[in-house]
Amino acid sequence: MKKLCSFFILILLFNNINIMAQNKAKILVLIHSDNGGTYELAKEIAKGIESEGNGVSYIKLVKASQNPKIKDLPIATVEELTEYNGIAFGSPVYFGNISTGMSEFLSKTVQLWTNHALEGIPATVFMSAGSGAGKELALQAFWNSLAVHGMILVSNGIRGTEDLNKAIPQGNSVLGITSMASLKDVERPTKGERYLAELQGKNFAKVTLALKDTHSKKTTAIVQNHRNFNEILKEKNIVLPQVPKPAGNYQPFVRSGNLVFINQVALRDGKIVNPGKLGVDVNEQQVKDATRLTMLNVISVLNEAVGGDLSRVKQCVQLTGIFNTKDDYTKHADLMNAASDLTVEVFGDKGKHARATLGASSIPVNSSVEIQAVFEVE
């Protein structure tokens, strides 16, 4: 009898936990920030969301940052946007518009748009400005993009402004909170701006909770593909490394039309793996290991170029492997197979490519290998 009672109590507890989890609203606070001003507002927005009991906030960046204040924040992928019940978007004001970082991210959401994947999901916006010039134009521009997605735009109105210190300029706006970071009369965001940001988060969580599950969830093909790719990598025990930072005045990748161009060496955690010349400092196996690592770096950069959705890769067009070898070495093709095999393993037929290999008397940063890659993407 005692056992039966415990069993029922356990079932009740389990059901309660389930119901509690179901009542939560997952809200993404998605930001671009150069100097941390937008992040300061994001923290207040998140605080407001969390104050609403069942609101759970996740602050993420649209792209990696070197700024110590935010460099450890997670990076959002385009595909994960559909996993949230609401999204609060934050960006610096650039020339009366959203920042290029935010704009780049939004420009990768075309597939979500054509799949109606964000329709009916609540959105709110906030921005960090300098002087505040054009801040409302910028907020309005933000709304334009989100309106095209069919998101439900949640405004601030004049909520909370009665408590603002009107003796100093404040970044309140009916569309969303802003802060004017270059006005140094008082600390920015001001107490009032922080307060309004928190209020915006709280109100946004209320709306999101009320609308939760009212829109039909479009688990689009993209999301499915994205998961599949993650699963493929997991199954094959392939872990993509962190995208190596450029060591000079160049970009990790350049997209021209539908082609993406990438060059990488055997860097891992800022250090060259198995450096030097084949037959002098390293043997063939070590160069093959370095080649596989270099190709993983290439795929990691490619993943960034396609907004974290490797299913957008249509073809690996060409790989060029350059090896630090002695003058009489001839087995470059064997070395390069480490990269080619990995590419086919990850992308299947789409990974089959044209190829060139060559030897060099030296390679930058003493890497034993460099790979140049060209991919066609959607």
Ligand SMILES: Cc1cc2nc3c(=O)[nH]c(=O)nc-3n(C[C@H](O)[C@H](O)[C@H](O)COP(=O)(O)O)c2cc1C
């Ligand atoms: C390219 C560029 C354009 C900018 N345009 C404006 C502007 O039109 N109005 C404004 O008030 N501030 C402008 N700023 C200043 C930023 O909006 C301001 O520094 C903001 O606080 C940066 O946000 P963050 O700290 O999150 O990076 C501009 C900054 C840059 C880099």
